[in-house]
Amino acid sequence: MTISTSGDMTGFADLELRPELLKALSGLGYEEPTPIQREAIPPLLEGYDLLGQAATGTGKTAAFALPVLHRAPEPAEEAGPIALVLVPTRELAIQVSEAFHRYGREMGARVLPVYGGAPIGRQLQALRRGVDVVVATPGRALDLINRGALDLDGLRTVVLDEADEMLDMGFAEDIEAILAETPEERQTVLFSATVPPRIDGIARRHLRHPVRIEIGRPEREVGEPPLVRQRAYVVDRAHKPAALGRLLDVESPAAAIVFCRTRDQVDELTEMLNGRGYRAEALHGGMSQDQRDRVMGRLRAGTAELLIATDVAARGIDVEHLTHVVNYHVPSDPDSYVHRIGRVGRAGREGVAFTLAEPREHRMLKSIERATRQKIAVEKIPTVxxxxxxxxxxxxxxxxxxxxxxxxxxxxxxxxxxxxxxxxxxxxxxxxxxxxxxTGAATDEEEIPEVTRRPQREGREGPGRRERRTAASPEEGMTRLFLGLGRRAGVRPQDLVGAIAGESSLRGRDIGAIEIADRFSLVEVPQAAADEVIDALRRTTIKGRKAIVRRERQTPPPTRHPR
Structure with missing residues (x-):
C-alpha cells in the first residue's frame, strides 16, 4: 500500500513511543514529527516492511531510528545487534550513530558505527562486548561478517539508508551478500531520495508487502519563496573559473559545496579560490581518510567556508550551516542533481543552488527541469x-x-x-x-563575456550585415540603442555592459541583446531606462572615445523591383 502526506499533525506522544524516547525527544526540543516521521513510525512500530522515498533533510533518520529503539530489548539482554543500518559513507554512519545515541540515551542504547578507514580492532572489541544497533558502510559490514565478528542471527531490523547512493557507489553486490546473512523473519526498511528501477528490484526481492511512503518537499503557498532557489548561468568553458569566483563574491555564502567532475579540477579551483581570499578546502578520492576527517572538521567548525569536492567524495556529507550548493558542471543525471541540492534548504532554512552550464549543456538543464518538475531560472553572470x-x-x-x-x-x-x-x-x-x-574592490576585474544567445546566420550576406540581422526587433518591453562605435574601435560586449551598468542605474542582467558590427553597435535596454542610458553614455567614453548614442532608427526594408 502507498501512504501520502495527509492527515492532521500529531505530536510524538500520539505515536505511542516509549516514555524514555519521548523524554529524550522533549529534551532535544522536538515538538512535532515531520511528515516522513508521522507516516513511517506507526507501520514500523507494527513490524511492517517499508519503502520510503524522501529527500535528504526531511527527518528520515528519526523515522527509522525511533521504531528500532522502541522495539529494542532491555540493555545487555542480547549480545548481538538487533538492528543493522547500512549507509553509503563514513560521514553518514557517524551522523546516524550520533542520532541513535541522542534518541536512545535514556534507554542506555548501545550503538556502534563501523566503517572503513578506522582501526578495526576497536570495532571488534565493541562487538564482543555487545551492541544493540550497528550502523555500517557495506564494505566494512561484510568484512566483519566474514571474520565472524558481526553476528546477525538475532537481527530484527535491517535499514538501507540512502539506498540509491549505495547502488551508485557500487555496493549492490555487498548489500545482497549482507542481506543473505540476515534472518528471513526480519523487518526490512529501505529509504531512498529517488526510486529508480534498481531500487524497485531490491524492494521486490527483499521486502515483504511493504508499506510505501513518498514524501516530497513541502508544497509552497502562492507567493511563498522556495526553500532552495535554483539558478543556472550559461558561460563558456574558458570563463568558468572567473564566473565561479564572481558568483561566490556576490553571493557571499556562509558555507558552500562546489561539485566538480575530476580531482585535478578540485585542486585547481581550490587554489584559485584561496588566492581570491576564500578559505577553501579540497575533498576527493585521492586523499586519505585522516585528511578527509580534518577537512570536514574545519568545514563544520567554520574555519573553512568552501568545500571543493568530487561527487563521490562528498556523498553522505551533512553540514548544518550549509547555505549554497554549486554545480561547476551540469550533473549527468537528474538524480545526482536532486541529491546535491537536497543538502540545502533543510529544516525551514533557505538555501541556494546554482549551476554553471556550458552552451552545449543547456539541453541537460531542460532534462533536469522535466525530471524534477522544477524551474531552473537561467540568469546572467553578475557584472563588475x-x-x-x-x-x-x-x-x-x-x-x-x-x-x-x-x-x-x-x-x-x-x-x-x-x-x-x-x-x-x-x-x-x-x-x-x-x-x-x-574587501578587494573589483578594480582589476574584467567583464565575463555573455554567451551569444542567437546563432549567427550563414549565407550570402557579408560579415557586417550577418551580425546586424541577428534580431529583427527588440524583445517586448525593450528598446534598441545605436552607438557609433563598433568592432573597428575594439568594442566588445563586456565594454558596453560595463559602461551602461557603471554609469546608469541598470545592472548587467537588465541589459538585453548586444550586436556589434564593424562601425556601430546595437544594445537592447528597458524602454523606461532608455533616456537615462543615452544621457549616461553621452557623458562617458567607451574604449577612450566618445560615441554617438541615440535610439535606433527603424527603417523599412528596401523595395524589391522586378528585373
Whole structure:
C-alpha cells in the first residue's frame, strides 16, 4: 500500500513511543514529527516492511531510528545487534550513530558505527562486548561478517539508508551478500531520495508487502519563496573559473559545496579560490581518510567556508550551516542533481543552488527541469558593477554592525585629530574607502563575456550585415540603442555592459541583446531606462572615445523591383 502526506499533525506522544524516547525527544526540543516521521513510525512500530522515498533533510533518520529503539530489548539482554543500518559513507554512519545515541540515551542504547578507514580492532572489541544497533558502510559490514565478528542471527531490523547512493557507489553486490546473512523473519526498511528501477528490484526481492511512503518537499503557498532557489548561468568553458569566483563574491555564502567532475579540477579551483581570499578546502578520492576527517572538521567548525569536492567524495556529507550548493558542471543525471541540492534548504532554512552550464549543456538543464518538475531560472553572470555594488553593501553592513557594537572609543582620538584638519564627512568617506579596498574592490576585474544567445546566420550576406540581422526587433518591453562605435574601435560586449551598468542605474542582467558590427553597435535596454542610458553614455567614453548614442532608427526594408 502507498501512504501520502495527509492527515492532521500529531505530536510524538500520539505515536505511542516509549516514555524514555519521548523524554529524550522533549529534551532535544522536538515538538512535532515531520511528515516522513508521522507516516513511517506507526507501520514500523507494527513490524511492517517499508519503502520510503524522501529527500535528504526531511527527518528520515528519526523515522527509522525511533521504531528500532522502541522495539529494542532491555540493555545487555542480547549480545548481538538487533538492528543493522547500512549507509553509503563514513560521514553518514557517524551522523546516524550520533542520532541513535541522542534518541536512545535514556534507554542506555548501545550503538556502534563501523566503517572503513578506522582501526578495526576497536570495532571488534565493541562487538564482543555487545551492541544493540550497528550502523555500517557495506564494505566494512561484510568484512566483519566474514571474520565472524558481526553476528546477525538475532537481527530484527535491517535499514538501507540512502539506498540509491549505495547502488551508485557500487555496493549492490555487498548489500545482497549482507542481506543473505540476515534472518528471513526480519523487518526490512529501505529509504531512498529517488526510486529508480534498481531500487524497485531490491524492494521486490527483499521486502515483504511493504508499506510505501513518498514524501516530497513541502508544497509552497502562492507567493511563498522556495526553500532552495535554483539558478543556472550559461558561460563558456574558458570563463568558468572567473564566473565561479564572481558568483561566490556576490553571493557571499556562509558555507558552500562546489561539485566538480575530476580531482585535478578540485585542486585547481581550490587554489584559485584561496588566492581570491576564500578559505577553501579540497575533498576527493585521492586523499586519505585522516585528511578527509580534518577537512570536514574545519568545514563544520567554520574555519573553512568552501568545500571543493568530487561527487563521490562528498556523498553522505551533512553540514548544518550549509547555505549554497554549486554545480561547476551540469550533473549527468537528474538524480545526482536532486541529491546535491537536497543538502540545502533543510529544516525551514533557505538555501541556494546554482549551476554553471556550458552552451552545449543547456539541453541537460531542460532534462533536469522535466525530471524534477522544477524551474531552473537561467540568469546572467553578475557584472563588475554588480560586484562593486555588492561589496559596497557588505562594507555598509559591516560598518553598521561595528557602530551597533559600541566599542569604538579607542579609535576616537584618530577621528577627532583628523576632524581638526578635514570635514568630518570627508574623514568618514576616506574610512569607507579603506574598508572597501580591504574587501578587494573589483578594480582589476574584467567583464565575463555573455554567451551569444542567437546563432549567427550563414549565407550570402557579408560579415557586417550577418551580425546586424541577428534580431529583427527588440524583445517586448525593450528598446534598441545605436552607438557609433563598433568592432573597428575594439568594442566588445563586456565594454558596453560595463559602461551602461557603471554609469546608469541598470545592472548587467537588465541589459538585453548586444550586436556589434564593424562601425556601430546595437544594445537592447528597458524602454523606461532608455533616456537615462543615452544621457549616461553621452557623458562617458567607451574604449577612450566618445560615441554617438541615440535610439535606433527603424527603417523599412528596401523595395524589391522586378528585373
Amino acid at each position: 558593477a554588480d560586484l562593486r555594488a555588492r561589496r559596497l553593501e557588505l562594507t555598509r553592513a559591516a560598518l553598521r554592525e561595528s557602530l551597533l557594537a559600541d566599542d569604538l572609543d579607542s579609535y576616537r582620538v584618530v577621528v577627532e585629530t583628523l576632524a581638526d584638519e578635514f570635514d568630518i564627512m570627508e574623514v568618514a568617506l576616506a574610512a569607507v574607502k579603506l574598508a572597501q579596498e580591504a
